[in-house]
Amino acid sequence: MTDFEGLSHGSFDGRGNYHLGIRDWSAFLEVDSQHANLHGLQHAPGLGVLVHTSTQCDDEAKLLLSALRFPFR
Secondary structure, eight states, X not given: OTTOXXXXXXXXXXXXXXXXXXXXXXXXXXXXXTOGGGTXXXXXXXXXXXEOOSOSSHHHHHHHHHHTTOOBO
């Protein structure tokens, strides 16, 4: 993906959890685009991802996810 600029720091919820939305997940080869549930749709639905951490604040969660090499802006 040439236009990827990194993940937003603003997607933390204040309790140490990170929310990520993926609009076009056709780049994931593991997902078969011909799956029966997606048959007949013009556009595939988006995908919501929640990274739940055991921390209680966003600063600790940012530090943890940065250590796990999440590509933040």
